[in-house]
Amino acid sequence: MKLVVADFVVSILWVVAGALVRVVTQFDVLQLKRNGDLVKLALTAAAMFMFTWIGKLTNGATYNPITVLLNSLGAKPLPFFTLAVRILAQALGSLVGVMCVNILMPRGVQGGPLLKVGVKNGMITEGILTFTIVMVALMVNTRGPKGFFLKTWIVTLSKLCLSILGADFTGPAMNPATVSMFPIL
DSSP: OHHHHHHHHHHHHHHHHHHHHHHHHHTTTTOOGGGHHHHHHHHHHHHHHHHHHHHHHTTSOOSOHHHHHHHHHTTSOOOHHHHHHHHHHHHHHHHHHHHHHHHHSOGGGOSOOOOOSOHHHHHHHHHHHHHHHHHHHHHHHHHSOSOHHHHHHHHHHHHHHHHHHHTTTTOOOOOHHHHHHHHHO
C-alpha cells in the first residue's frame, strides 16, 4: 500500500517538475537567453537524479508504468493485482499532476507533449524511443556499474539524448501515463 501511495505522489511530482522545467526555460525566468538548452539539460538531469533517489528511498516508487511492468517481469515479480493497482495509481497521479499544472502554471506551459508528425509515425517513433530507453535501463541495472551515481548518470544521459533525437517528431515523452493525461483534460 505504501508503494502505491508513493507511486501516486511521485507521478504528481514528475508532471509538476516537467512543467517547472518548461517555465524556467520557455519564459527565460533566469534571464539566460541563449543558454536555455543547457539549463533544460541540467534541470532535467537534476530531476532524474532526484526521482531516482526518491525511488531508492521508497523501495521502488516510480512515475513510469513501463518501469513497474518491466521490473515485475524481471527481478521482482509482482502479483497481477499489485501491478494493476500501481499502474492505476501512477495514471491517477499523472492526472492530478496535470490538473495542478493547468491550475497553477501560466497558459504557455499548460498542455503536454505535442505530436509533430502523423499518428502512425509518432507511435512508431515513441515506441522505438521508449523501447530503447527501457533496454538501456535494464542493461545498466543488470550488467552495468554498481554505483548509484554512475547508473543514474548513464540512464539520464541516454534518456536526454533520446529526447533530443525524438524532439522533432513527438515532443517526446516516453511515459504513457503522462502523455495520455494531457489530452483527457
